[in-house]
């Protein structure tokens with residue numbers, strides 16, 4: 417039987433957060449603001465703008481309040497930020513956010529390294545965060561990290577992933593993004609993990625977040641796309657990685673994802689030439705080539 421794919425996909429652009437949080441070159445606040453504005457004008461409707469975490473842990477995101485203040489807020493565009501605790505939420509509310517994301521891990525070892533607490537403590541810590549966010553009418557997204565393996569403990573069982581995803585949804589997250597933090601996952605493993613999560617959650621409450629460390633992200637997405645998930649996270653120019661996942665590189669590049677989806681006849685609402693201009697802009701600011709294959713191919717043929 418022919419596979420069916422969604423007619424349209426919503427892309428969650430994470431380059432200005434997941435990407436820039438892991439770049440060693442510091443970009444100015446102006447650059448981050450211009451990047452976000454360019455991404456919005458390319459048609460992205462969900463653009464992670466930063467995180468309200470400890471500046472000692474992730475100094476690259478320390479100017480997130482200033483970024484939010486300066487970004488041109490376009491109607492219909494959401495600019496979520498990551499918050500690990502109530503302190504982060506309060507700072508995010510003061511900066512006028514309308515959407516936040518909390519992040520938990522399916523791996524105990526990664527949770528300790530990334531947010532300095534156990535998985536159980538992190539879920540407990542989210543309760544007042546989610547309550548306060550709800551009271552302020554702020555939408556909450558959830559992340560589960562290490563869904564296809566952990567840089568410290570190796571294998572992560574499906575039960576751990578479904579357990580955390582289920583908790584985040586029952587705590588009130590409108591959507592849970594399943595993160596292959598290390599980028600080590602391969603297509604059959606990715607599909608089997610998603611099938612396990614789909615046994616406890618509907619496809620329209622899930623998103624996929626593949627890092628491309630091993631070059632598997634597009635293949636993993638393709639393998640999962642016919643299971644009904646239609647929200648995909650990606651990073652402009654393939655920027656980034658997680659500072660607490662050693663060796664992990666950026667997410668699948670947004671340009672490569674859009675190119676593949678458009679080639680498959682799947683709508684994204686994104687203007688690829690404008691996206692490529694945003695990719696060239698941030699790559700130049702960082703002084704490096706984009707890891708996007710599409711950006712490189714289009715640059716050669718321009």
Ligand code: HMG
Nearest residue numbers: 468469470473500503504530531532559561562595597658
């Ligand atoms: P901690 O040291 O246990 O926190 O860190 P604490 O509560 O004991 O506080 C210690 C200090 O941090 C205090 O300051 C607090 O004020 C400050 P001091 O008194 O020492 O000057 N602090 C804060 N400052 C600003 N904003 C806050 C905040 N909270 C405490 N919100 C903490 C615990 C969670 C804060 C820390 O571990 C942290 O910030 N971790 C962030 C790690 C991070 O951002 N990782 C990357 C994002 S996750 C990711 O990339 C994965 C994802 O992409 C999905 C995937 O790919 O899998 C989402």
Ligand code: MG
Nearest residue numbers: 434595597658
């Ligand atoms: Mg990530």
